[in-house]
Amino acid sequence: MSLAALTPDTDIALWLNQQTEKSLLRFLTCGSVDDGKSTLIGRLLYDSQLILDDQLASLKKESHNRTVGDEGIDFSLLVDGLTAEREQGITIDVAYRFFSTDKRKFIVADTPGHEQYTRNMATGASNAELALVLIDARKGVLTQTRRHSFILSLIGVKHVVLVVNKIDLVDYDEAIFDRIVAEYRAFAEPLGFSTLAAVPVSALRGDNILAKSGRTPWFDGVPLVPYLETIQVAEDRTLGKMRFPVQWVNRPNLDFRGFSGTVASGVVKVGDEVLIASSRRPAVVKSIVTMDGELSQAVAGQAVTLVLDREVDISRGDMLTHAGETPEFSNQFQARVVWMSEEPAYPGRSYLLKLGTQLVPATITDLKFRTNVNTLEQTAATKVDLNEVATVTIATDKPIAFDAYTSNALTGGFILVDRISNATLGAGRIDFGLRRAQNLTYQNFDVNRDVRSQMKGQQAKIVWFTGLSGSGKSSIANLLEKRLTAEGRHAYILDGDNVRHGLNKDLGFTEAARVENIRRVAEVARLMADAGLIVLVSFISPFEKERRLAREIAGDIDFVEVYVDTPLEVCESRDPKGLYKRARAGEIKNFTGIDSPFEPPTTPELVLHGAENEPAVLAEHLHGWLKI
Amino acid sequence: MTSGSLTHLQSLEAESIEILREVAASFERPVMMYSIGKDSSVLLHLARKAFFPSKIPFPLLHVNTTWKFREMIAFRDAMAEKHGFDLISHTNPEGLANGINPFDHGSSRFTDIMKTQALRQALDAGRYDAAIGGARRDEEKSRAKERIFSHRNASHAWDPKNQRPELWRVFNTRLNPGESMRVFPISNWTELDVWTYIYSEGIELPSLYYAKSRPVVDRQGTLIMVDDERFRLEPGEQPRQEVVRFRTLGDYPLTGAIRSDAATLPGIIMEMQASRTSEREGRLIDSDSVGSMEKKKQEGYF
Ligand SMILES: Nc1nc2c(ncn2[C@@H]2O[C@H](COP(=O)(O)OP(=O)(O)OP(=O)(O)O)[C@@H](O)[C@H]2O)c(=O)[nH]1
Ligand SMILES: [Mg+2]
Numbered sequence: 001m002s003l004a005a006l007t008p009d010t011d012i013a014l015w016l017n018q019q020t021e022k023s024l025l026r027f028l029t030c031g032s033v034d035d036g037k038s039t040l041i042g043r044l045l046y047d048s049q050l051i052l053d054d055q056l057a058s059l060k061k062e063s064h065n066r067t068v069g070d071e072g073i074d075f076s077l078l079v080d081g082l083t084a085e086r087e088q089g090i091t092i093d094v095a096y097r098f099f100s101t102d103k104r105k106f107i108v109a110d111t112p113g114h115e116q117y118t119r120n121m122a123t124g125a126s127n128a129e130l131a132l133v134l135i136d137a138r139k140g141v142l143t144q145t146r147r148h149s150f151i152l153s154l155i156g157v158k159h160v161v162l163v164v165n166k167i168d169l170v171d172y173d174e175a176i177f178d179r180i181v182a183e184y185r186a187f188a189e190p191l192g193f194s195t196l197a198a199v200p201v202s203a204l205r206g207d208n209i210l211a212k213s214g215r216t217p218w219f220d221g222v223p224l225v226p227y228l229e230t231i232q233v234a235e236d237r238t239l240g241k242m243r244f245p246v247q248w249v250n251r252p253n254l255d256f257r258g259f260s261g262t263v264a265s266g267v268v269k270v271g272d273e274v275l276i277a278s279s280r281r282p283a284v285v286k287s288i289v290t291m292d293g294e295l296s297q298a299v300a301g302q303a304v305t306l307v308l309d310r311e312v313d314i315s316r317g318d319m320l321t322h323a324g325e326t327p328e329f330s331n332q333f334q335a336r337v338v339w340m341s342e343e344p345a346y347p348g349r350s351y352l353l354k355l356g357t358q359l360v361p362a363t364i365t366d367l368k369f370r371t372n373v374n375t376l377e378q379t380a381a382t383k384v385d386l387n388e389v390a391t392v393t394i395a396t397d398k399p400i401a402f403d404a405y406t407s408n409a410l411t412g413g414f415i416l417v418d419r420i421s422n423a424t425l426g427a428g429r430i431d432f433g434l435r436r437a438q439n440l441t442y443q444n445f446d447v448n449r450d451v452r453s454q455m456k457g458q459q460a461k462i463v464w465f466t467g468l469s470g471s472g473k474s475s476i477a478n479l480l481e482k483r484l485t486a487e488g489r490h491a492y493i494l495d496g497d498n499v500r501h502g503l504n505k506d507l508g509f510t511e512a513a514r515v516e517n518i519r520r521v522a523e524v525a526r527l528m529a530d531a532g533l534i535v536l537v538s539f540i541s542p543f544e545k546e547r548r549l550a551r552e553i554a555g556d557i558d559f560v561e562v563y564v565d566t567p568l569e570v571c572e573s574r575d576p577k578g579l580y581k582r583a584r585a586g587e588i589k590n591f592t593g594i595d596s597p598f599e600p601p602t603t604p605e606l607v608l609h610g611a612e613n614e615p616a617v618l619a620e621h622l623h624g625w626l627k628i
Numbered sequence: 629m630t631s632g633s634l635t636h637l638q639s640l641e642a643e644s645i646e647i648l649r650e651v652a653a654s655f656e657r658p659v660m661m662y663s664i665g666k667d668s669s670v671l672l673h674l675a676r677k678a679f680f681p682s683k684i685p686f687p688l689l690h691v692n693t694t695w696k697f698r699e700m701i702a703f704r705d706a707m708a709e710k711h712g713f714d715l716i717s718h719t720n721p722e723g724l725a726n727g728i729n730p731f732d733h734g735s736s737r738f739t740d741i742m743k744t745q746a747l748r749q750a751l752d753a754g755r756y757d758a759a760i761g762g763a764r765r766d767e768e769k770s771r772a773k774e775r776i777f778s779h780r781n782a783s784h785a786w787d788p789k790n791q792r793p794e795l796w797r798v799f800n801t802r803l804n805p806g807e808s809m810r811v812f813p814i815s816n817w818t819e820l821d822v823w824t825y826i827y828s829e830g831i832e833l834p835s836l837y838y839a840k841s842r843p844v845v846d847r848q849g850t851l852i853m854v855d856d857e858r859f860r861l862e863p864g865e866q867p868r869q870e871v872v873r874f875r876t877l878g879d880y881p882l883t884g885a886i887r888s889d890a891a892t893l894p895g896i897i898m899e900m901q902a903s904r905t906s907e908r909e910g911r912l913i914d915s916d917s918v919g920s921m922e923k924k925k926q927e928g929y930f
Contacts, residue, residue: 012894016824020635081769082788083922092789095772096765098818105636107816119793126795238633248649252682260678262646262797291680301634303645303678316653340793354798357653413796422802424792 024105025228028094028124029163030152031134032144033113036165038091040134040203041110042075044225047210048099062086069204079110090114094124103229115144118387119340122151122427126413129233130159132224133184137170137200141183147373147387149184153191154336154389154429156409159233160193163224167216168202174218190376195231199224237300242266243327243403243411244274244320245356250305258289258305259314264356264410268306268320269297276312277319277329277401283308317358319401319411327411328433331399332365336391337384337416337428345384345392345416345426350455353396355414361397362416363455368392384426393434397455405429419457419488449557452532456490458628460529462554465538466547466601467564468593469579470571472610472618476564477538479619484534489628492528494521495538509590515546522550529557534628542598562622563601566610568593637825641674644813646797647776648678648760651811652685654801655758658811659751662688662715664700665877666833667762670814670822673831675760676711687714689750689759693742694719695730695879697855703834716754720746730881731860738879748784751808758801758809766818770922776815782806788922823900827893836874839891843867850884 029037056073063074079095080086091112099106109124111117113134125131131152135145152160162184170176181198188196199208200216201224207213208223221227243264250258268274272285288295289305298304306320314320321327339345345364353362368391370381384390405412412430417423453460463480465473477493484491499521500507507513518541525535541547551559571593572580583591590596606625608618634642651658660675662668675684690704708715720728723741730738751759765772775791777799792800803809814822826833844851845859845867852859854867859881861867872885873896890896 012827012897016827016897019820019824020637022636024636024639079769079772081771081773081922084789093773093791095769096816097772098766098816120791123793123795234633236633247646248653248679250679250682256681258681260649262642289681291677299633301639301642303642303649305680352802354800356798357650409796413798415793415795415798415800417800417802422800422804424794424800427793427795 022100022103022105023234024107025130025231025233026107026109026128027130027132027228028109028111028121028128028157029132029134030111030121030125030148031113031132031163032136032139032142032148033090033115035113035134035136035139036076036203037113037132037134038076038079038095038110039074040132040163040165040201040209041095041097041108042073042078043203043206043209044106044108045078045097045099046071046073046075047206047225048101067204069206075203092117093120101225101229106228113144113148115147115387118147118151119338121148122155122338122340125152125155125157126427128157130161130228130231131157132161132163134163134165135180135184137164137166137173137176137180140180141187143374145184146187149188149191150371150373150376150389151338153193154338156405156429158194159231160188160196161224161227162196162198164198164200165203167200167207168205172200172207172215174216177219197221197227199227237265238267240265240300240408241325241327241403242268242272242274242320242322243408244268244306245358245411246314246316246318246320247357249315256307257311258307259318259320260303260305261357262303263298263300265300265408266322267297267299270295273323274306274308274320275323275326276314277321277327278399279313280326281312282323283310283312285309317356319356321401327401327403329399329401330433331396332393332434333402334368334391334393334431334434335414335428336389336431337426339384339386339388339390339426341418341423341425342386343418343425344386345390346382347392348451348454350419350457351425352417352419353394353400353414354417355400355402356411358400360400361419361455363395363451364392365395366393391431392428394428402430402433404432449530449532452530454532456532458489458532458534459558460532460534461558461560461626461628462525462529462535462537462550463560463562463622463626464525464541464547464550465536465562465564466541466604467610468566468568468571468598469540469591470574470576471564471566472608472615473538473540473564475615476608476619476622477536479616480623481536483619483623484628489534490532491534491536493536493538494525494528496540499524515549518546518550519553522553525550526554526557529554540592540598542592542596544599544601547601560606560626561601561604563604563607564610564618565600565607570611637821637828640814640817640821641677641825643797643816644671644674645678647799647811647813648675650799650801651758651760652679654799655809657754657756658686658758658760659689659716659754659756660684660686660760661762662690662704663762663877664690664696664704664834665762666822666826666837667764667814669831669833670817670825671760671762672707672711672713673829674813684711684713686760687716687754689754689756690715690717691743691746691750692717692719693738693746693879694724695742695858695881697834697836697853697877697880697883699834699836700877707832716750718746718750718753720749729858730879735882738882751784756808757803758811760811760813762814763812764817764819764822765815774812774815776812777801778810778812779803780808780810784808786810820897820900823893823897827897834877836877837896839871839873839888839895841869841871842885844870844872844885851887852883853880853885855880 068074085092095110097108111121111124164177177200201208210225246259247261250260286309287307288298347364347367350363369378370390403411414428415424416426418425467473481491504517507517525537528535582588583594592598728741775794843854873888890899
C-alpha cells in the first residue's frame with residue numbers, strides 16, 4: 001500500500017484527478033466485546049502507513065505492559081482515543097478513522113462491542129455500506145454477535161465480512177474456522193445480507209490482512225484489504241424517486257426566495273414540475289442556484305437552492321417531489337425501533353420524532369412485538385428496554401412525508417427524542433404507512449387521560465388557589481402559567497374574569513348562585529384536566545364546603561389546594577381593583593373579608609404567605625413543590 | 629459530473645453545507661469560530677456557499693490571545709471586509725490586564741486563560757446556543773470520537789462517555805436552557821481533503837502557509853518565528869533567516885515552523901504526501917500528555 005508516487009515533476013492536476021477518481025467505502029467493525037475490532041482497525045491504519053513517526057513513538061511508549069504484536073504496539077490504542085477507554089481496555093464510543101490505499105479511500109467506524117454501548121454501534125452502522133463482524137476464534141458466535149448482525153440488517157447494511165480473529169490463538173485451525181462460519185451463516189440466513197464473505201485473521205500478528213498468510217494455507221478466499229478494495233457496494237441514489245426535503249428558506253431580500261436543501265434521491269431539473277408533499281400544490285423549478293453559478297440539474301447528494309416559478313407556501317420540513325412519485329403523507333405508520341435509553345419505551349408516551357428536516361410530536365400507539373436477538377423470535381411485550389428491537393405503530397400529531405426505509409433510508413429513518421431531557425431515546429425505520437390513518441388510529445388502544453397527558457409530556461392536575469381578593473392568587477397563577485409554558489407544558493388559568501363573563505354570566509351573587517358558580521368551574525376544570533391540561537383555578541372560594549365540592553368533582557384527578565394566606569390589612573392596602581374601598585363605602589355587598597366571612601382552609605396541600613414574599617418567589621416555590 | 633454521481637470532494641462539500649444549514653435552521657444564536665487557519669478558511673468558504681445568495685446568517689468569532697502572527701490579524705480583517713461577514717473579536721480582559729503571556733506563564737496556563745476561558749467568556753456573553761468549529765476527526769484521537777453535533781452542558785463541558793447517538797444525517801439539535809452545541813461541519817475531512825479542496829476552489833490563505841525566508845530561532849528542535857519585538861530572546865541568541873512555512877497557525881511563540889521550500893499549493897500537497905509527522909506536531913500545546921486534548925475539550929476548549 002505505497003502512496004501514489006508523487007514527484008515534483010508529476011502534474012499535480014493529474015495526480016489530484018487520480019485521487020478524486022478513487023471510490024470511497026464506508027464500513028464499520030462490530031461484534032462482541034474484546035473480539036479485536038479496535039486492534040484490527042489499528043492494524044489497518046498501521047499497515048497503510050498512516051501512522052506517522054511522532055505518533056508511532058508515543059504509541060510504543062504507551063503500549064508498555066499491554067498485549068503487543070511483533071511491532072511492539074498495542075494497536076487498539078490507535079483508535080481507543082478516550083482516557084476511559086484506555087484505562088478500561090474497552091471501546092465506549094465510535095471512532096471514525098480514515099485511510100486509503102492505491103485503489104480506494106476508506107472511512108471506518110470502529111464501534112464498541114460492549115452491550116451497554118449498543119447505541120453507539122447503531123450510530124456507526126447508520127452511515128456504513130459494509131460491516132466487518134468480528135468473532136474471537138476461541139469463543140465463536142455470541143449473543144452480541146447476533147445482536148449486532150440483527151441491527152445491521154435493520155439499518156440496511158447489505159454487505160458483511162465475517163472476520164474470524166485471533167486465529168493465532170487456536171493454532172490457525174481450519175476446522176474451528178469452518179465451524180464458526182457455518183454457524184454464523186445459518187444464523188444470518190434470514191437477515192438477508194447481499195454478500196457475506198469470511199476470512200480468518202490475526203489482527204495482532206497481521207495474518208490475512210494485506211496478503212495471504214502462510215500460516216493458513218488452507219484458506220482459499222481473498223485477504224481482508226484486497227477484498228475491501230474491490231467489493232462493489234455503491235448504490236446509485238440518483239436512480240431513485242426525487243426527494244428534496246426543504247431545510248432552510250433562503251430569503252436574502254424581497255426579490256429572492258429560494259428553498260435550500262440536499263437532494264435525498266433522484267434528480268431535479270430546471271423546468272421540472274414539482275409537488276409540495278404537504279399541500280399537493282404544484283410549482284415549476286425556475287432555477288437551481290449555487291455560489292458557483294446556476295445549474296441545469298441537481299442530483300442525489302447535492303446541496304443546492306431551488307427557486308420556483310410561483311409564490312407557494314413552503315417552509316422547513318416540507319418535501320418537494322415529482323408528480324406521480326409522491327411519498328406517503330400520513331400521521332400513522334408501522335416501524336421498527338432500536339431503543340437506546342435506560343428508560344423503557346411504553347405505548348402511549350409522547351416523544352418528538354425527527355425525520356429528515358421534519359420534527360413532530362409522536363406517540364407509540366401500539367407495541368406489536370419485541371424481537372429476541374438470539375433467536376429472532378417475536379414475542380409479545382408491554383415495553384421496550386434498552387438495546388431491544390421492537391415493531392410498533394406510531395402516530396404523529398400532524399401528517400409527515402416519508403418513504404419506506406427499504407426504498408429510501410434518508411426519508412424513512414427517524415429518531416425519537418425525549419420531550420423533557422431532549423436526549424435521543426431511540427432510532428427507527430418505517431416499514432410502511434398505515435393508509436387512511438384516521439380510521440385505523442388507536443385501534444388497539446384506549447385514549448384516556450394518561451395518554452392525553454403523556455402526549456403533552458406532563459401529568460394532568462388541578463391547582464386550586466383560594467384566598468382573599470388582592471391576596472396574590474392571580475399574580476402567582478399567572479407567573480406559574482408562564483413558567484410552565486416556557487417549559488413546554490400546557491396549562492390554563494380559570495379565574496373570575498374569564499368565567500364570569502361567559503359561561504357564568506347568568507349567575508348573580510346569591511348563596512345559590514355562588515355554589516353553582518363553583519360547581520361549574522370545578523366541572524370545567526375536571527374536563528380540562530381530563531383533556532390532559534394542568535388547570536390553575538384562581539377563585540376566592542371562601543367557603544370550606546365549596547372547596548370540598550370542587551375536590552369531590554375532581555374525583556381521581558390530582559387536586560392541589562393552595563391557600564394564599566395574606567392578612568386582610570395587606571390585601572386592603574393593596575386594593576388593586578379598588579374593590580375594598582367600594583365595599584367599605586357600601587357600594588358592593590357580600591364582599592369577602594368585609595361583610596362576608598372567609599373560612600381559612602383547614603387542610604390545604606400548601607400555604608403561601610402572600611405578605612412575606614413577592615409573587616415571583618411564591619410562584620417559584622410552588623413550582624418546585626408541584627414537581628411538575 | 630459525467631456519471632451523475634458526486635466526487636469525493638463534492639460529497640464532502642455537500643455534507644458540510646447541509647450541516648451548516650441545519651445549524652442556521654435549528655438554533656437561535658449560532659456563531660462560527662474563525663481562527664484564520666486553513667480549516668477556518670475552508671469553513672468560511674463553505675458557509676458562503678451554504679447560504680448564497682444570502683449572507684452568512686451568523687457572526688464569526690475570533691478569540692484573540694494577542695499573540696497571533698501579525699499577518700493573521702491583517703488577513704482576518706481583509707476577509708471580513710471582502711466577504712462582508714460580522715466579525716466579533718474577543719480577548720480575555722483579565723488575562724490582558726494581568727499581562728498573561730506564553731513566556732512567563734507557560735503554554736498550558738496561557739492557553740487555559742487566553743483561549744479556553746476567553747472562549748467561554750465570549751460564548752456566554754453572546755449567549756450563543758451553537759458554536760461551529762473547524763475540527764476534523766483525523767486530527768487527533770479524541771476528536772475521532774466526537775459527534776458532528778456535540779452536546780455541551782451549561783458549563784460548556786463535553787461528556788465523552790454519554791454522547792447522543794447520531795444516526796444517518798438526522799441530528800438532534802434540541803437543547804435545554806443554558807446548554808449549547810458545538811458543531812463540526814468538516815468532521816469527515818482529512819488534511820489532504822482540506823488541501824485539495826483549497827487548491828481546487830482557489831481559497832485564499834495567509835501566506836504563512838507558504839515557504840518564505842523568515843526570522844526564526846531554534847528552541848529544542850522547534851523552529852519559532854520571531855514575529856514581533858515582544859519575543860524573549862535568550863542571552864546572545866540571534867534570529868536567523870530560514871526558508872520555512874507553517875502547517876498550522878496559532879500563537880506565534882507556540883507554533884513550530886517546518887523547513888520547506890514549498891511555496892505553492894501543489895508543492896505543499898506533495899510535501900505533505902511525503903511527510904512522516906502529523907500536523908499537530910507543530911502545536912506545542914498538544915504534546916503535553918496523552919489525553920490532554922480530551923481534557924481540554926472537557927473544560928470547554930474547541
Ligand atoms: N492473540 C491475539 N490477540 C488479539 C488479536 N486481536 C486482538 N487481540 C487482543 O484482544 C484484546 C481486545 O482487543 P480490542 O481490539 O480492544 O477488542 P475490541 O473488539 O475492540 O473490544 P471492544 O471495542 O471493547 O468491544 C486485546 O488485548 C488485543 O491485544 C489477535 O488477532 N490475536
Ligand atoms: Mg474496540
